[in-house]
Amino acid sequence: MNVSIFIPCFIDQLYPSVAFNMVKVLEKVGCKVHYNANQTCCGQPAFNAGFWEESKAVCAKFLKDFEGSDYIVAPSASCAGFVRNYYNKLFTKGEAASVQSRIYEFSEFMVKVLKVEDVGARFFAKATYHDSCAGLREIGIKSEPRQLLSKVEGLQLIEMNDVETCCGFGGTFAVKFEPISIAMADQKITNASATDAHYIISTDMSCLMHLDGCIKNKKSGLKVLHLADVLANF
Known part of the structure; x- marks a missing residue:
């Protein structure tokens, strides 16, 4: 299964080991993991601070960076939840639907999509x-x-x-x-x-x-x- 990973800003900058460990687990259960080095932020910080136009520019880049991905997996329910639930406030109906339907939080993806619970840890x-x-x-x-x-x-x-x-x-x-x-x-x-x-x-x-x-x-x-x-x- 081809999986694109989204790594949140703070994990990229402060806790990179979390990202590497997620990749390690995904590969252990048979996923082919892809990382788009052009990715940046999901846009949530600016959106929550009230800067919706600035956030929209970042969110538009997110949509472009992940278009065509089979699945998008993030080690963060906060970022995945923002994309899934709030992009509709920034884009017209349908503009973000494809990406929204394919983004998952890590544990959600493991259990609901891969149907894996025991990774041998x-x-x-x-x-x-x-x-x-x-x-x-x-x-x-x-x-x-x-x-x-x-x-x-x-x-x-x-x-x-x-x-x-x-x-x-x-x-x-x-x-x-x-x-x-x-x-x-x-x-x-x-x-x-x-x-x-x-x-x-x-x-x-x-x-x-x-x-x-x-x-x-x-x-x-x-x-x-x-x-x-x-x-x-x-």
């Missing part, structure tokens, strides 16, 4: 899972990442309280409403710590980036891992 640790708002509410994934994690040898997954509550990141929300954002992250970290987990796992590195900063500030022993990082441990 091994990770001996105790962890808890964080549902990102984008994954849960815009992409509609909840069981998919858990199905994949349940097949990882040695991984003990424990659910935290209020697991569907936002971590407080929300992109520019964390900048505009810093005290609220930090308080929300603190509550998430408290709930995660109560499970005695060593790791917080999620499909969205943006959430984990926010939580990791607060974890380090609190000097908590928790660590964060993207789903792809766990599944790439063969």
Whole structure:
């Protein structure tokens, strides 16, 4: 199966290992992975900040970069959800439909399209899972990442309280409403710590980036891992 990957800005710049690990897993299950080096951003930051015209120019480039791809897979429910749900606000009906119907978040693609749950991963640790708002509410994934994690040898997954509550990141929300954002992250970290987990796992590195900063500030022993990082441990 031919798969084009979209790598979000912050993963490209800050967490490139997540992208490489996603590719590693996709290739392990038989996908032929293609990376268009001309790709840039999905346009979400500008759109959320209210700069719709500037965002549209970036989004138009995204559509051009991925036209003709069989499937588009991203290690981010936030970016995939933006393309799928908000491009219609920038383009007339049908202009973005082809790309919108072919973009998937990583775990969603693995379970729903490839029908794969067990990739032969091994990770001996105790962890808890964080549902990102984008994954849960815009992409509609909840069981998919858990199905994949349940097949990882040695991984003990424990659910935290209020697991569907936002971590407080929300992109520019964390900048505009810093005290609220930090308080929300603190509550998430408290709930995660109560499970005695060593790791917080999620499909969205943006959430984990926010939580990791607060974890380090609190000097908590928790660590964060993207789903792809766990599944790439063969």
